[in-house]
Amino acid sequence: MNTDHLFGMAAVACALTVFGCASVDSAADLDKLTAQALQRSFRDQGIAKVDRLVQDPANLACSEADASGKPLDEKTAKDIEAANMKTIRWPADGKFIGDWREGEKLAQNGRGLTWTDPAPTATASVNGGNCYNCHQISKEEISFGTLGPSLYHYGKLRGVSDPASAAAKPIVEYTWGKLWNARAYNACSNMPRVGHAGILDEKQIRDVMGLLLDPQSPVNR
Numbered sequence: 001m002n003t004d005h006l007f008g009m010a011a012v013a014c015a016l017t018v019f020g021c022a023s024v025d026s027a028a029d030l031d032k033l034t035a036q037a038l039q040r041s042f043r044d045q046g047i048a049k050v051d052r053l054v055q056d057p058a059n060l061a062c063s064e065a066d067a068s069g070k071p072l073d074e075k076t077a078k079d080i081e082a083a084n085m086k087t088i089r090w091p092a093d094g095k096f097i098g099d100w101r102e103g104e105k106l107a108q109n110g111r112g113l114t115w116t117d118p119a120p121t122a123t124a125s126v127n128g129g130n131c132y133n134c135h136q137i138s139k140e141e142i143s144f145g146t147l148g149p150s151l152y153h154y155g156k157l158r159g160v161s162d163p164a165s166a167a168a169k170p171i172v173e174y175t176w177g178k179l180w181n182a183r184a185y186n187a188c189s190n191m192p193r194v195g196h197a198g199i200l201d202e203k204q205i206r207d208v209m210g211l212l213l214d215p216q217s218p219v220n221r
Contacts (some may be wrong), residue, residue: 046115058084062188077187085184087196088177096172096209097163103211104138104218106204107131113199120198127199129208134191137211138218148191155213156220163213175212179205 042050055063058080065072072080109128111117120126132141134148154175160168177184180195194200200208211217 047113047117047119048115058183058187065188072187080187081184084181084187084193084196085177088180088184089195089202090173090176091202091206096176096206097213098203098206098208098210100207100210100214100217100219102204103207103209106200106208107137107211108141120201127204129194129200129204131208140218151212152219154219155215155217160213160220161215163209168213172209172213175209176205179208 038053039050042053044050061072061076061080071077106129108131110130110133112127118126131137131151132144134145136144136146136150136152137154139152155163155171158171160171162168163172174185178191179200181193182189182191183193192199195202195205211219214220
């Protein structure tokens with residue numbers, strides 16, 4: 001069950017409380033009730049705007065599929081992946097690997113995007129990556145989530161001894177693309193689209209790449 005659907009279920013519970021014992025005759029009625037509850041429950045405040053409730057086509061299709069209990073049909077999934085692949089912005093200077101030490105700080109940092117946070121500027125993001133919330137990354141960190149796969153030895157297991165080498169190029173480019181927009185590779189991925197959504201900027205993604213692929217990173221030792 002994806003986070004969009006969980007959020008919707010919570011909203012329905014709130015809606016039923018607000019509206020009393022309202023009858024729900026169809027899925028369409030339930031969707032309408034949920035939308036009304038969400039609209040009444042949120043307001044613009046700081047950088048957090050109500051437009052966050054508006055789902056893009058990929059989110060909407062995946063939420064509807066999840067609610068129905070059936071996977072997306074293959075054509076829709078491929079169309080979503082192709083559309084999201086076009087959004088990936090590759091590093092302007094061709095450099096994919098940054099400072100793994102800064103990448104580790106980003107992985108540990110879950111701050112950002114709340115109404116109390118400042119907006120990112122044109123040259124720098126103020127958000128963290130919150131990577132440990134879903135992944136094991138280094139063996140030193142004992143507190144990590146399991147929603148996503150373990151990333152410990154990410155580069156080592158994939159044979160990346162030199163991220164700048166031609167042999168490593170397919171893994172390096174895939175990793176960048178996955179970080180930028182995970183739905184380019186998995187239509188209904190639960191992974192945040194950290195580049196596409198502006199959660200992390202290009203430099204920050206480069207540093208997370210360093211954490212995952214630099215042989216000297218604690219991930220690969």
